[in-house]
Amino acid sequence: MNQRLVEIGVGLFVVAGLAALLVLALQVSGLAELRQGAGYHVTAKFENVGSLREQAPVSMAGVRIGRVEAIELDPTSHRATVRMRIKARYDSIPADSTAAIYTAGLLGEQYVGIQPGWENEHLGDGDRVTDTQSAMVLERLLGQFLTNIQE
């Protein structure tokens, strides 16, 4: 076997392998989107986040404007603090907007939906969305439904 051909083959193999890793990182895991430009942080406190998880989308009018970055339990109020990172170009979200946790489809992933408010003030880095609506927990809904029937 020609030594030159062997080297070209190995070079091609290594490049293909590295390219595949790059595709996995960028196209499959959506890392490119995370890195895309700067953004700012907004927090919101929820009674119950359901099965919302980190990296879940944050959307407004169905358009993805950011991602959930961290979910923590606030030790004093015993509520869940959700920190979101919003893309920098969406910098004109009214300050009195509300945040709610929705489910995409019946079995889909949960995401944070933001409904715009009316104020002229905009949300900025570190601001908090005060008006929130918790995730719909199926068991709780069923429980309410059953108690209503019994009455």
Add this chain to the structure above:
Amino acid sequence: MTELLRRVGARTLEGLRGVGEAVLLVARILRAAPVVALRPRLLIEQLYAVGVQSMVIILVSALFIGMVLGLQGYYTLSDFGAIEAVGTMVALSLVRELGPVVTALLFAGRAGSSLTAEVGLMKATEQLSSMEMMAVDPERRILAPRFFAALLAVPLLTAVFSVIGILGGYLVTVGMIGIDGGPFWSNMQNAVTIRGDILNGVIKSVAFGFLAGWIALHKGYMAEPTSSGVSRATTLGVVHASLAVLGLDFLLTALMFE
């Protein structure tokens, strides 16, 4: 009765000795890393043999496995009205499990067996001992380049496998069945994380490359220097490497994914 006990004891001791021998061998191979770095040509030749020549089987298997995953995922998920999740399912199964495991199994069969047979035959035809006579250390000259080639080739093959598999799933579900390509990718990108899934998959594939190369070379190097000994070593090499990969996969999965 005592005969039975003695046989069990001898078997156990023999097994333990084999494990110790294999660990010592890999320690010596790892110590030879600088030698391999100094002579990259040896490594390149081996990368060609175990990596480039395994590409075809990896590409074809990945395409078909991805297509089957897409099809089965579509059948099952359409019952729940959740066909948007098919991309997520295909990508996660490939990146987390099937990519590393199937690549390692194919590698053990395609490249590991030839490594064992080659080294075993070198031993049987006394090429290894004649190298020692010429003061060439066969562990450095023969084993080390092969081991590091396997260690490098398996992660690269795994990455190629996963990508081609996902492409196969895409071809079937989006291309042939006709579900929408947008949710296929966007749900996948939402669900797959770089540290939790991709990196763990790469860690798995490195561990499997280590195992596959190590076991193949150990079996060949310690083969009984007869033709039946070499053939037995080759079979055992593939069997043991496959079992080790599957066992380690369970352990790693239990450790990695909560």
